[in-house]
Amino acid sequence: MPVIPAAFSYHRxxxxxxxxxxxxxxxxxxxxxxxxxxLIPMMKLRLASPGxxxxxxxxxxxxxxxxxxxDIVIGAMTTQHELIxxxxxxxxxxxxxxxxxxxxxxxxxxxxxxxGNVANGDPGNDMPAVMICLSASYNVAGxxxxxxxxxxxxxxxxxxxxxxxxxxxxAVRIPAPATGHGWAxxxxxxxVGDYATAAAAVMLTMKGSKVESCSIGLTNVADTxxxxxxxxxxxxxxxxxxxxxxxxxxxxxxxxxxxxxxxxPAQYRTKMAGVxxxxxxxxxxxxxxx
Amino acid sequence: MAKSQIELKVNGKSVEALVEPRxxxxxxxxxxxxLTGPHIGCETSHCGACTVDLDGKSVKSCTIFAVQVNGADxxxxxxxxxxxxxxxxxxxxxxxxxxxxCGFCTPGMITRAYRLLQENKNPxxxxxxxxxxxxxxxxxxxxxxxxxxxxAAAKLNGVPFQEAAE
Numbered sequence: 001m002p003v004i005p006a007a008f009s010y011h012r013x014x015x016x017x018x019x020x021x022x023x024x025x026x027x028x029x030x031x032x033x034x035x036x037x038x039l040i041p042m043m044k045l046r047l048a049s050p051g052x053x054x055x056x057x058x059x060x061x062x063x064x065x066x067x068x069x070x071d072i073v074i075g076a077m078t079t080q081h082e083l084i085x086x087x088x089x090x091x092x093x094x095x096x097x098x099x100x101x102x103x104x105x106x107x108x109x110x111x112x113x114x115x116g117n118v119a120n121g122d123p124g125n126d127m128p129a130v131m132i133c134l135s136a137s138y139n140v141a142g143x144x145x146x147x148x149x150x151x152x153x154x155x156x157x158x159x160x161x162x163x164x165x166x167x168x169x170x171a172v173r174i175p176a177p178a179t180g181h182g183w184a185x186x187x188x189x190x191x192v193g194d195y196a197t198a199a200a201a202v203m204l205t206m207k208g209s210k211v212e213s214c215s216i217g218l219t220n221v222a223d224t225x226x227x228x229x230x231x232x233x234x235x236x237x238x239x240x241x242x243x244x245x246x247x248x249x250x251x252x253x254x255x256x257x258x259x260x261x262x263x264x265p266a267q268y269r270t271k272m273a274g275v276x277x278x279x280x281x282x283x284x285x286x287x288x289x290x
Numbered sequence: 291m292a293k294s295q296i297e298l299k300v301n302g303k304s305v306e307a308l309v310e311p312r313x314x315x316x317x318x319x320x321x322x323x324x325l326t327g328p329h330i331g332c333e334t335s336h337c338g339a340c341t342v343d344l345d346g347k348s349v350k351s352c353t354i355f356a357v358q359v360n361g362a363d364x365x366x367x368x369x370x371x372x373x374x375x376x377x378x379x380x381x382x383x384x385x386x387x388x389x390x391x392c393g394f395c396t397p398g399m400i401t402r403a404y405r406l407l408q409e410n411k412n413p414x415x416x417x418x419x420x421x422x423x424x425x426x427x428x429x430x431x432x433x434x435x436x437x438x439x440x441x442a443a444a445k446l447n448g449v450p451f452q453e454a455a456e
Contacts, residue, residue, distance in 0.1 A: 003333045003334075003352075004312065004314075005312045006312070007310070007311070007312050008311055008312060009292070009311060010294060010311035010355070010357045033358075036353060036354060036355075036358070037335060037353055040335075040353050040354070040355070041334060041335055041353065043312075044333070044334070053311070055358060057358065081347070104424070105338070105423045105424030106348060106402070106406075106420075106421055106422075106423065106424050107338060107341060107348050107349055107350045107402070107424040108335065108350070108353075108424065110347035110348060110349055111347070111349055111353075111354065192423040192424070193336060193423075193424070
């Protein structure tokens, strides 16, 4: 197994503008480098051999978590470690901290970034389903300016996203969830550092004993992260009673199409997506106030 | 491919070197600086044997290019002992608690534990296990590694170490 990547030229731009100009000029021969914990392993296996790497680590404007009106904006180069340590996120969007803690291991989280995780397009990445659940959007910079793409429209297939050659995902924008909301990210994995066999992200608000609103994202049970709209619709207005949960779980399972792989046969992974969803619903309910 | 000039600090000493962009940090440390403490275990970002401390972060040096660490401050197992040459409390813990058998994972374990104890002076057993989840050991079953880190935490905090009942 080769472990030495193919040769490449290294670039370290200081601004988004500079990075975008470089990537536009390099075209298919250039790749943006974020935390490197997906790209470098792929380069070692020669599954990727870009002739040029454009390292985004020197661009300060890509880092940090801030409030912008009713949204929380997270710079693409913010690491998982920084997400976990963010008081702002712990207070406003704790599901991001909960999901980050389940990604890989401490060393990987020190370098792995939110932008890399959502832009990579690997169905095994955890953050895309969380962002779909949160109704996030991505800021994408290109040579002709900046555009915004909804997370729910970003993923087109395995490693296939709305990101075009020469574009860089610069930030993730999330509408601040309602105060008192319930949340959970439940992930089944075989061991530390593994991608999910199946995982479910749930955000909900309760009014008395009834679900007022609900959103669900599923990880690694299809070529793309899934937004389980029908399941959420079934749950809205219910008291999360066992019969309704069963119906919602069935609706969520119905939209999955996982691969059979080392993590288990497709049928098993579909069922595990249902189990993760049921657990996430319980957990989110127990945390909701209102 | 043209080489790049990098300048960094390694174990307190300034280093200047020319590196090919594709040179991984672990290969740079071992082959150009002759620091063979950080080990190459899996070379696939899993095992943690190559862990080094980089600007206050534990990182797997097999999954970062040397050219990326230009300007950084790096500490490897070679730079963990106290300035007077005595063992660091974590090293002492690994010796006293038998935190190793074959020793292959030990440099990475100790370097990781070093950062863990900087961030959390008094971790619980659960926090230690979560904190070293990126370091694999195939000999010990981790029990004595956890004890070694607890020993070090107690020593660094100036309190007597009490081994938990088995």
